[in-house]
Amino acid sequence: RKEVEQDPGPFNVPEGATVAFNCTYSNSASQSFFWYRQDCRKEPKLLMSVYSSGNEDGRFTAQLNRASQYISLLIRDSKLSDSATYLCVGWLSGAGSYQLTFGKGTKLSVIP
Amino acid sequence: NAGVMQNPRHLVRRRGQEARLRCSPMKGHSHVYWYRQLPEEGLKFMVYLQKENIIDESGMPKERFSAEFPKEGPSILRIQQVVRGDSAAYFCASSPQTGNQPQHFGDGTRLSIL
Numbered sequence: 001r002k003e004v005e006q007d008p009g010p011f012n013v014p015e016g017a018t019v020a021f022n023c024t025y026s027n028s029a030s031q032s033f034f035w036y037r038q039d040c041r042k043e044p045k046l047l048m049s050v051y052s053s054g055n056e057d058g059r060f061t062a063q064l065n066r067a068s069q070y071i072s073l074l075i076r077d078s079k080l081s082d083s084a085t086y087l088c089v090g091w092l093s094g095a096g097s098y099q100l101t102f103g104k105g106t107k108l109s110v111i112p
Numbered sequence: 113n114a115g116v117m118q119n120p121r122h123l124v125r126r127r128g129q130e131a132r133l134r135c136s137p138m139k140g141h142s143h144v145y146w147y148r149q150l151p152e153e154g155l156k157f158m159v160y161l162q163k164e165n166i167i168d169e170s171g172m173p174k175e176r177f178s179a180e181f182p183k184e185g186p187s188i189l190r191i192q193q194v195v196r197g198d199s200a201a202y203f204c205a206s207s208p209q210t211g212n213q214p215q216h217f218g219d220g221t222r223l224s225i226l
Contacts, residue, residue: 032212043203043217044155051212087155091212099168100145100215104154 003027006088006103014111017078021106023088024070033071035062036087038105044087048073078110114139117186118204118218125194126226133189133221137206143167144187145205145215146179155203161187191223199225 003026013019025033032051036044048055050071054063061074071090075082085105092101117136125131137144146158157171161181172179176194181187191198201222205215 034214041201041222043220046214046216049214099157099160099170101157102147102155 004088004090004092004101004103006086006106008104008106010107010109012109012111013078015078015080017110018074018076019078019108020072020074021086021088021108022070022072023103023106025088025090025092025101026069027092030069030090030092032091033062033064034089035060035071035073036089036102038085038087040085044102047086075108078108080110080112083108083110116141116204116206116216116218118202118221120221121219122222122224124224124226127195128193131191131194131198131223133191133202133204133223134186135189135204135206135218136186137204138216141206141208141216143207143209144181145207146187146189147203147205149201149203149220151200158189194223194225196225199223 006023011019034049035047037047038044048062050062050064059076063072085107087105088103090101116138119134142162144161147155148158149155159172159179160168163181164183176192178190201220203220204218207213207215
Protein backbone atom coordinates (compact mmCIF):
# COMPACT_ATOMS: atom_id res chain seq x y z
CA ARG A 1 0.00 0.00 0.00
CA LYS A 2 1.44 3.36 -1.01
CA GLU A 3 0.65 6.16 1.45
CA VAL A 4 1.89 9.54 2.48
CA GLU A 5 0.18 11.09 5.47
CA GLN A 6 0.18 14.67 6.67
CA ASP A 7 -1.50 16.68 9.39
CA PRO A 8 -4.10 18.67 7.42
CA GLY A 9 -3.92 21.67 9.78
CA PRO A 10 -4.76 24.45 9.40
CA PHE A 11 -1.69 26.00 10.94
CA ASN A 12 -2.35 29.65 11.73
CA VAL A 13 0.87 31.45 12.60
CA PRO A 14 1.88 35.11 12.93
CA GLU A 15 4.31 36.72 10.53
CA GLY A 16 7.88 36.01 11.51
CA ALA A 17 7.10 32.75 13.27
CA THR A 18 8.80 29.44 12.63
CA VAL A 19 6.52 26.58 11.66
CA ALA A 20 7.22 22.90 11.02
CA PHE A 21 5.21 20.26 9.19
CA ASN A 22 5.72 16.54 9.43
CA CYS A 23 4.86 13.86 6.94
CA THR A 24 5.04 10.08 7.32
CA TYR A 25 5.30 7.48 4.61
CA SER A 26 4.45 3.82 4.58
CA ASN A 27 7.10 2.11 2.52
CA SER A 28 10.72 1.95 3.61
CA ALA A 29 11.88 1.30 0.02
CA SER A 30 10.91 4.81 -1.04
CA GLN A 31 13.43 6.55 -3.24
CA SER A 32 13.01 10.27 -2.87
CA PHE A 33 10.68 12.94 -1.62
CA PHE A 34 9.54 16.40 -2.48
CA TRP A 35 7.65 19.26 -0.95
CA TYR A 36 5.25 21.05 -3.24
CA ARG A 37 3.26 24.16 -2.55
CA GLN A 38 -0.26 24.61 -3.84
CA ASP A 39 -2.15 27.87 -3.71
CA CYS A 40 -5.94 27.86 -3.79
CA ARG A 41 -7.23 26.64 -7.17
CA LYS A 42 -3.71 26.61 -8.64
CA GLU A 43 -1.36 23.89 -9.74
CA PRO A 44 1.20 22.35 -7.34
CA LYS A 45 4.63 23.94 -7.62
CA LEU A 46 7.85 22.24 -6.59
CA LEU A 47 9.31 23.79 -3.45
CA MET A 48 12.13 21.42 -2.54
CA SER A 49 13.55 18.02 -3.40
CA VAL A 50 14.76 15.76 -0.60
CA TYR A 51 17.08 13.03 -1.85
CA SER A 52 19.30 12.37 1.16
CA SER A 53 19.08 13.39 4.77
CA GLY A 54 17.92 16.90 4.06
CA ASN A 55 18.01 20.08 2.06
CA GLU A 56 18.03 23.79 2.87
CA ASP A 57 16.96 26.66 0.67
CA GLY A 58 16.83 30.06 2.29
CA ARG A 59 14.10 30.07 4.92
CA PHE A 60 13.06 26.52 4.09
CA THR A 61 14.65 23.36 5.48
CA ALA A 62 13.53 19.84 4.67
CA GLN A 63 14.74 16.81 6.57
CA LEU A 64 14.35 13.12 5.87
CA ASN A 65 14.49 10.48 8.59
CA ARG A 66 14.51 7.11 6.88
CA ALA A 67 14.67 5.13 10.12
CA SER A 68 11.42 6.66 11.33
CA GLN A 69 9.98 7.12 7.84
CA TYR A 70 9.13 10.78 8.10
CA ILE A 71 9.96 13.99 6.30
CA SER A 72 9.70 17.44 7.79
CA LEU A 73 9.53 20.94 6.39
CA LEU A 74 10.63 23.91 8.50
CA ILE A 75 9.77 27.45 7.48
CA ARG A 76 11.58 30.23 9.32
CA ASP A 77 10.55 33.89 9.48
CA SER A 78 7.13 33.20 7.93
CA LYS A 79 5.84 35.66 5.36
CA LEU A 80 2.25 36.39 4.40
CA SER A 81 3.08 34.99 0.97
CA ASP A 82 3.90 31.61 2.53
CA SER A 83 0.17 31.04 3.07
CA ALA A 84 -0.67 27.98 0.99
CA THR A 85 -1.17 24.23 1.21
CA TYR A 86 2.07 22.26 1.45
CA LEU A 87 2.09 18.84 -0.15
CA CYS A 88 4.42 16.08 0.93
CA VAL A 89 5.19 13.85 -2.03
CA GLY A 90 7.16 10.65 -2.34
CA TRP A 91 8.16 8.12 -4.93
CA LEU A 92 6.73 5.10 -3.17
CA SER A 93 7.10 1.53 -4.24
CA GLY A 94 4.55 -1.20 -4.15
CA ALA A 95 3.51 -4.17 -6.25
CA GLY A 96 6.58 -3.83 -8.45
CA SER A 97 6.09 -0.23 -9.51
CA TYR A 98 6.81 3.26 -8.27
CA GLN A 99 4.27 6.02 -8.13
CA LEU A 100 4.56 9.62 -7.14
CA THR A 101 2.23 9.67 -4.18
CA PHE A 102 0.82 12.87 -2.74
CA GLY A 103 -0.24 13.60 0.80
CA LYS A 104 -3.47 15.52 1.18
CA GLY A 105 -1.56 18.61 2.21
CA THR A 106 -1.08 20.81 5.23
CA LYS A 107 -2.74 24.20 5.10
CA LEU A 108 -0.73 27.16 6.38
CA SER A 109 -2.14 30.63 7.03
CA VAL A 110 0.33 33.34 7.99
CA ILE A 111 -1.44 36.13 9.82
CA PRO A 112 -0.33 39.78 9.91
CA ASN B 113 6.72 29.60 -22.03
CA ALA B 114 8.16 26.09 -22.15
CA GLY B 115 6.11 24.79 -19.22
CA VAL B 116 3.45 22.12 -19.20
CA MET B 117 0.51 23.39 -21.23
CA GLN B 118 -3.03 22.25 -20.54
CA ASN B 119 -6.18 23.24 -22.31
CA PRO B 120 -8.85 24.18 -21.89
CA ARG B 121 -8.46 25.90 -18.53
CA HIS B 122 -12.17 25.51 -17.87
CA LEU B 123 -14.55 23.03 -19.46
CA VAL B 124 -18.29 22.80 -18.91
CA ARG B 125 -20.21 19.73 -20.04
CA ARG B 126 -23.70 18.40 -19.56
CA ARG B 127 -24.25 14.94 -18.17
CA GLY B 128 -23.77 12.31 -20.86
CA GLN B 129 -21.43 14.40 -23.03
CA GLU B 130 -17.76 13.70 -23.64
CA ALA B 131 -14.89 15.71 -22.19
CA ARG B 132 -11.45 15.90 -23.80
CA LEU B 133 -8.57 17.38 -21.86
CA ARG B 134 -5.25 18.08 -23.53
CA CYS B 135 -1.74 18.29 -22.18
CA SER B 136 1.56 19.15 -23.85
CA PRO B 137 4.56 18.29 -21.67
CA MET B 138 7.51 20.54 -21.04
CA LYS B 139 10.06 20.63 -23.82
CA GLY B 140 12.39 17.68 -23.45
CA HIS B 141 10.00 15.73 -21.22
CA SER B 142 8.75 12.40 -22.47
CA HIS B 143 6.75 11.24 -19.44
CA VAL B 144 3.22 12.49 -18.80
CA TYR B 145 1.05 11.95 -15.74
CA TRP B 146 -2.58 12.79 -15.12
CA TYR B 147 -4.03 13.56 -11.69
CA ARG B 148 -7.49 14.41 -10.44
CA GLN B 149 -8.20 16.68 -7.51
CA LEU B 150 -11.63 16.97 -5.95
CA PRO B 151 -12.48 20.08 -3.87
CA GLU B 152 -10.72 20.00 -0.49
CA GLU B 153 -9.06 16.70 -1.43
CA GLY B 154 -5.52 15.69 -2.33
CA LEU B 155 -4.17 14.87 -5.75
CA LYS B 156 -5.01 11.37 -6.94
CA PHE B 157 -2.83 9.67 -9.53
CA MET B 158 -4.72 8.47 -12.58
CA VAL B 159 -2.35 7.41 -15.34
CA TYR B 160 1.25 7.56 -16.47
CA LEU B 161 2.13 7.58 -20.16
CA GLN B 162 5.08 7.75 -22.46
CA LYS B 163 4.83 8.31 -26.18
CA GLU B 164 2.40 5.72 -27.60
CA ASN B 165 2.49 3.70 -24.38
CA ILE B 166 0.41 3.54 -21.22
CA ILE B 167 2.84 2.63 -18.47
CA ASP B 168 0.60 2.65 -15.40
CA GLU B 169 -3.15 3.18 -15.42
CA SER B 170 -3.83 1.82 -11.96
CA GLY B 171 -5.56 5.05 -10.91
CA MET B 172 -7.95 5.24 -13.83
CA PRO B 173 -11.61 4.37 -13.31
CA LYS B 174 -12.38 1.17 -15.16
CA GLU B 175 -15.13 2.67 -17.30
CA ARG B 176 -15.58 5.87 -19.31
CA PHE B 177 -12.01 7.13 -18.81
CA SER B 178 -9.18 6.69 -21.28
CA ALA B 179 -5.86 8.36 -21.98
CA GLU B 180 -3.41 8.46 -24.83
CA PHE B 181 -0.13 10.10 -25.69
CA PRO B 182 0.33 9.77 -29.46
CA LYS B 183 3.59 10.00 -31.32
CA GLU B 184 2.63 13.47 -32.48
CA GLY B 185 0.58 15.94 -30.51
CA PRO B 186 -0.53 16.33 -26.92
CA SER B 187 -1.64 13.75 -24.43
CA ILE B 188 -5.43 13.44 -24.24
CA LEU B 189 -7.52 12.45 -21.24
CA ARG B 190 -10.96 11.48 -22.46
CA ILE B 191 -14.04 11.08 -20.28
CA GLN B 192 -17.10 9.64 -21.96
CA GLN B 193 -20.69 10.04 -20.75
CA VAL B 194 -19.68 12.42 -18.00
CA VAL B 195 -21.51 12.42 -14.67
CA ARG B 196 -21.70 15.03 -11.91
CA GLY B 197 -19.04 13.19 -9.91
CA ASP B 198 -16.49 13.83 -12.67
CA SER B 199 -16.42 17.51 -11.73
CA ALA B 200 -12.89 18.17 -10.53
CA ALA B 201 -9.60 19.78 -11.40
CA TYR B 202 -7.52 17.60 -13.69
CA PHE B 203 -3.79 18.25 -13.59
CA CYS B 204 -1.19 17.04 -16.00
CA ALA B 205 2.47 16.78 -15.06
CA SER B 206 5.59 15.85 -16.96
CA SER B 207 9.10 14.74 -16.16
CA PRO B 208 12.19 13.99 -18.23
CA GLN B 209 12.37 10.46 -16.85
CA THR B 210 10.73 8.51 -14.13
CA GLY B 211 12.19 7.61 -10.77
CA ASN B 212 13.63 10.18 -8.37
CA GLN B 213 12.67 13.13 -10.54
CA PRO B 214 10.15 15.78 -9.56
CA GLN B 215 7.23 16.42 -11.85
CA HIS B 216 6.22 19.79 -13.19
CA PHE B 217 2.56 20.61 -13.38
CA GLY B 218 0.35 22.41 -15.84
CA ASP B 219 -2.28 24.92 -14.76
CA GLY B 220 -4.97 22.26 -14.78
CA THR B 221 -8.38 21.93 -16.39
CA ARG B 222 -11.40 22.64 -14.23
CA LEU B 223 -14.18 20.39 -15.40
CA SER B 224 -17.72 21.25 -14.40
CA ILE B 225 -20.63 18.97 -15.15
CA LEU B 226 -24.09 20.51 -15.29
